[in-house]
Amino acid sequence: MKIQESGKAGFTLVEIMIVVAIIGLLSAIAIPNFVKARASSQQNACISNLHQIDSAIQEWALEQHHKSTDPVTSGDIKPYLGRGVNGSNGNLYCPADAGTAFASSYTIVNCETAPVCQIFGAAVPTSTAHILN
Numbered sequence: 001m002k003i004q005e006s007g008k009a010g011f012t013l014v015e016i017m018i019v020v021a022i023i024g025l026l027s028a029i030a031i032p033n034f035v036k037a038r039a040s041s042q043q044n045a046c047i048s049n050l051h052q053i054d055s056a057i058q059e060w061a062l063e064q065h066h067k068s069t070d071p072v073t074s075g076d077i078k079p080y081l082g083r084g085v086n087g088s089n090g091n092l093y094c095p096a097d098a099g100t101a102f103a104s105s106y107t108i109v110n111c112e113t114a115p116v117c118q119i120f121g122a123a124v125p126t127s128t129a130h131i132l133n
Contacts, residue, residue, distance in 0.1 A: 039128065041095075042094075042095040042096050043120070043128065043129075043130055045094075045095045046094045046095060046096065046105075046117050046119075046120070046130035047130055047131070047132065047133075049092055049093075049094065049105075049106070050106070050114070050115050050116075050117065050130065050131075050132040051132060052081060052082075052092070053077065053081070053092070053106060053108065053115040054114055054115055054132060055080075056077040056080035056081045056082075057072055057077055057080075057108065057111055057115070058111065059080045060072065060076055060077050060080050061111040064076075066111060067111070068110065068111045068112040069110055069111070069112065070110055070111060071109065071110050072108055072109070072110055072111060073108070074102050074103065074106075074108065077108070092105075092106075093105040093106075094106070094117050094118075094119045094120070094130060096119045096120060096130075097118075097119050104118065105117065105118055105119060106118060107121075114132045115132060116131075116132075117129075117130035117131070
């Protein structure tokens, strides 16, 4: 008796379903880790920006002979933020800010008050807050 072979080769439905299930399982494990890593990197970048802003405020106050209670604006500290003659104030914003602007990202008051992130400031849990320590 001869066994007839068809010229068709391919994957069965069960094999395809197993592959799809494995891909789904791997993505269920990987996606939350990517989201957590992204949030952590945004938090670190924002805190770094807050350090830079605080340093600029202190340098401005020292060079301009201001008191600690004197108000400060973003225009005052722009030359002290570095990155060229005009400063980087236009480019300095919280990575989580959809507005990508200094004014919508950070609040600065005076020399003795630390700058605050408006996006994830003190109102959120400490694990996700962008707070200058």
